[in-house]
Every structure is written in C-alpha cells, then in structure tokens.
Amino acid sequence: MAEDANDAAEIKTNQTIYINNLNEKIKIDELKKSLTAVFSQFGKILEVLAFKTLKHHGQAWVVFEDASSATNALRQMQGFPFYDKPMRIQYAKTKSDIIAKADGTFVPREKKKKHEDRGRKKKDQHHGNHASGGMNSIYPAGAPLPYMGAKSVPDAPALPNNILFIQNLPHQTTSMMLQMLFSQLPGFKEVRMVEAKPGIAFVEYENEMHSTVAMQSLQGFKITDDHPMLVTYAKK
Numbered sequence: 001m002a003e004d005a006n007d008a009a010e011i012k013t014n015q016t017i018y019i020n021n022l023n024e025k026i027k028i029d030e031l032k033k034s035l036t037a038v039f040s041q042f043g044k045i046l047e048v049l050a051f052k053t054l055k056h057h058g059q060a061w062v063v064f065e066d067a068s069s070a071t072n073a074l075r076q077m078q079g080f081p082f083y084d085k086p087m088r089i090q091y092a093k094t095k096s097d098i099i100a101k102a103d104g105t106f107v108p109r110e111k112k113k114k115h116e117d118r119g120r121k122k123k124d125q126h127h128g129n130h131a132s133g134g135m136n137s138i139y140p141a142g143a144p145l146p147y148m149g150a151k152s153v154p155d156a157p158a159l160p161n162n163i164l165f166i167q168n169l170p171h172q173t174t175s176m177m178l179q180m181l182f183s184q185l186p187g188f189k190e191v192r193m194v195e196a197k198p199g200i201a202f203v204e205y206e207n208e209m210h211s212t213v214a215m216q217s218l219q220g221f222k223i224t225d226d227h228p229m230l231v232t233y234a235k236k
Contacts, residue, residue, distance in 0.1 A: 015046075016063045016092035017070050022050075023083035024057045030174065035060055037177040037223050038077070043069025061092055082180065162211045163234040166201040170227045177223070178203065185214040202234055 022031065032048045039045060044065040050056070064070045070091065079086045158165070166178070178191045182203045187210025192202040205211040211233070220228045 011091045011093055013067050013071060014091055015065065015067050015070050016061055017074050017089050018059070018061055018092040019087050019089050020059045021085055021088045022058045022060060023085050026083055028052055030176075031060065033172060034083075034174070034177050034180060035062055037173075038080075038082070038180050039064075039073050040223070041181075041221065042073040042076070080184075083176065158233040158235040160208050160212060161233050161236060162205045162207050163236070164203045164205070164211050164215055165232050165234040166203060167199065167230040167232075168227055169199045169201060169229065170224045171198040173199075173201070173223060175201070181218065181221070182214055185217055186210055188214070 019035070026034070028050050031050050035048050035050070036045055039048075039062050042064070046063045046065055048060065048062050050060040062070075062073070064073070074089045074091065077087060078089050081087075169178075173193075175191045175193050178193070178201055179188075182188050182191065185205075187206040189204040189206060192204070194200055194202075203211075203214070205214060215231045215233070218229060219231050222228045
C-alpha cells in the first residue's frame with residue numbers, strides 16, 4: 001500500500017492524500033485523532049486511515065469530501081512538523097473505498113484483485129490496492145459556527161491579553177492536538193491543559209496581537225462535529 005514518491009508527478013488530483021514520515025511511536029488512535037484535528041480545517045473529512053501493521057508504520061491516508069480540500073491540505077501542510085517530524089504529503093495513487101462507493105466505481109477486494117491480475121498480464125503495471133473503508137471515522141468540519149452554550153459564556157469578558165481560554169473541547173483532546181492547531185498561527189508559545197477539568201485549556205502567545213489573530217481564526221473550530229470551540233481571552 002505504500003506510495004512511491006517517484007511516481008508523485010503521475011498521480012492525479014483526488015480526494016485522498018497520502019502522508020508518510022509520521023512518528024511511529026504514536027498510538028494509532030491518537031494519530032488518527034490528531035490528523036483529524038489538524039486537517040479538518042481544510043474541509044469535511046470522510047475518514048482517516050492508519051494501521052498497526054509493520055508495513056504501514058509511519059503512514060496514513062486522509063479522505064476528504066472533495067478534491068479541492070485535499071489540494072489545499074497538501075499545499076499548506078507539506079513539511080508541517082507533526083509530532084516532531086515533517087510530514088511528506090502527496091495525492092494517494094488509488095481511490096478510497098468510501099469515495100468509490102459514492103460514485104459507483106467500487107469493486108470488492110477479491111474481484112478487484114482478479115481484475116488486476118488479468119491487467120498485469122496485458123500490461124506490466126502495478127496498481128497498489130487501497131485500504132478497506134471499514135475503519136472509517138467521520139469527523140465533519142464545516143464552516144466555523146458561533147458557540148451557543150450560554151452556560152460556558154463568561155459573565156464579564158476578560159480584557160484582551162496574550163493568553164486564550166479554550167472551552168467546549170472533546171474530553172479526548174490532548175495538548176499535542178491543540179499545539180498542532182494553535183502553533184500554525186504566529187507567536188505561539190505553549191498549551192496548558194487542566195487535568196482535573198477536561199474540556200478546557202489555556203493557550204499562550206507572545207503578545208495580544210497574536211492571540212487575537214488566533215482567536216479569530218479558530219473561533220468555532222470543530223475537532224468533532226458536536227464540539228465547536230469557544231475561544232476567549234483568559235482572565236488574569
């Protein structure tokens with residue numbers, strides 16, 4: 001399944017991006033959640049694929065709903081330091097099962113293998129099979145929405161400063177996931193989470209200007225579909 005970087009120029013634009021050079025020490029579940037958190041800013045994600053097998057270590061596939069989202073993700077995240085290693089991204093060689101099923105071109109694994117075996121006899125070409133779509137985890141990411149939870153809105157908004165207070169986070173959110181999100185904006189310094197209070201975090205920037213830009217850029221960002229982030233200035 002591993003993609004060949006030498007063939008990158010021949011691979012057509014499509015909805016799926018292939019990522020390698022990923023940190024192999026990260027657990028699969030955390031890796032998939034982190035990839036979702038980082039890439040959902042570019043558009044709706046249909047599934048993220050990563051596997052425990054030795055052959056697929058350090059690799060993942062992110063399937064977007066449309067090709068333009070995949071293109072933007074590829075261009076903007078190429079070389080992004082993900083768990084201390086720069087990501088290498090290209091379009092996937094083969095169409096994801098979930099996309100093939102949607103457009104009516106899906107061929108079950110066994111039939112596809114027989115068809116490809118016949119094709120190899122006619123043409124000496126190799127077409128790597130894509131992963132099964134049975135491991136999909138859907139995390140839609142639409143346009144940022146204003147958070148409407150009145151209970152979480154502070155009574156007296158804090159004055160603008162360099163530290164942001166983040167609320168309404170999914171309980172499975174990790175500091176690394178937030179760091180990868182907020183570090184894409186200039187002036188980022190650190191993320192601080194409160195273990196006793198899951199769902200909230202503090203993000204510090206170098207100055208008030210940088211924190212304001214980050215707040216405006218990530219206000220309402222959804223790590224999962226039902227958790228739009230509420231970003232405000234922290235009270236000092």
